[in-house]
Amino acid sequence: MKYVLLGILAVCAGATVAMAVQQKPQVVEIFVERFSFTPSEFRVKAGAPVEIRLRSDDTDHGFRIVGTDVNVTIPKRGKGVATVTFVPPEPGKYVFECSKLCGAGHSFMRGTLIAE
């Protein structure tokens, strides 16, 4: 009986580790400044979480993925990093943009997340 319980525990532990490894999010770091995201295009796996880390080099910007409820403020230079976790439900292109008016060229701040 003891060996059976140990076996079950071992299987559970293995499954948990496997799930954790499987669910470990992809990480994308984006440099943000007036008036660009770099990179402005990146590829991730559809259905898997992606952790997007955004750091501004100047003022505070916004990061909005069009058509989703993702919309966060990116702090000003030296004030930290904005982190967004997003799970693209299906393969496709997801447009993102700056959602906080940041200057004369604000409308150039757009990019594309490609889920494959």
Place this chain on the structure above:
Amino acid sequence: MTKHGALPLAACLVLTLLMAADVGAQTTPAAPAAPPPERTTAISGYMDFHFNKQEFADGRLDFHRFVLLITHRFSDRIRFVSELELEHALVEGLEEAGELELEQAYVDFLLSRRFNVRAGMMLVPVGIINERHEPPTYYGVERPFVDTVIVPTTWFEVGAGVHGELGRGWRYRAYVMSPLNAREFSAEEGLSGGRQKGSDTNIGRPAVTGRLEYVGVPGLTVGASFWTGRSGFEFRPRFDVPVKLGEADVRYSRDRLELRGQFAQVAISNAGLLNDAMGRAVGVDPNVASALRGFYGEAGYRVISGASYGDVGLFARYENFDTQFKMPTDYLPLKELDRDALVFGATYWPDPDIALKVDYANVRSRNSTIREPNSFNIGLGWWL
């Protein structure tokens, strides 16, 4: 614009409106929990006021710029952007006393990543400063001399055009706009007076401008721009004054360091005819050159970064600018307009959106008898 020029533009705009009318989400497919497209209006702006003390003159205190930006999102595909600027705090009907300028007012139709259309009053996509001129974004109280007498910032005109991203960090814009008016060119300030500024402009022969830009490496922007147009429309009998401007620039920032450089050259064809015609009209030959050239290099370094009380940066910029770089046949250049400048100083950012600046500009010309005044400047600028 001629009938032949206006019809394709009108057809293009109608087609754009039809394409942009689909206000559905641009993601494919739509993600869950997608909120409906928001119709939002945003207001922001910046201000800039200066103390300037030139050699041999009393100091001047000037509220140089008060700028309001108003944007509106009709849908995820249609936006309105505007920028209204009051210069020198007061408008009395004369430019020297102040100006109220509509620098941007356009509608942007966002069709795809690669191809979008905009129309209205737009910034000319030339150089570093013209499209990126919020005071905390650049060192120095005043904009670079090259961005004043060679590239006439802030340069804006009415027109229509396309823009988009090509992938791998490349992006572009290309516009058809009102041309410059050669009748207002001058020896000292080059093209600056020739901007029509969207006010009941002559567009018999539209100008074309464009920019190709690379932003694929964090902190790096490399760009090249051009402008070409015919500017002699006010003269009778009419003659052409083709104007061509070519420009290249680079900007790089990493941690505390920021480097930037820019080169611009202007060619004015038939400058001799232009001088003759203007001389006959007003009695004074303006001595407009057939080529203008300017370049600068700048290095800035934040000696204090991330402190609780803010950042402090030091900078130095060398500029060379000549509005008489090449003269038409039988004209001699005015050597006092072949100038260079060393500008150095400091910026204190108590907040990333507030910049307190101090600098000293040492200006020299090739004329040994006419001395350019040096200047000491203090500025306070901020972005809301």
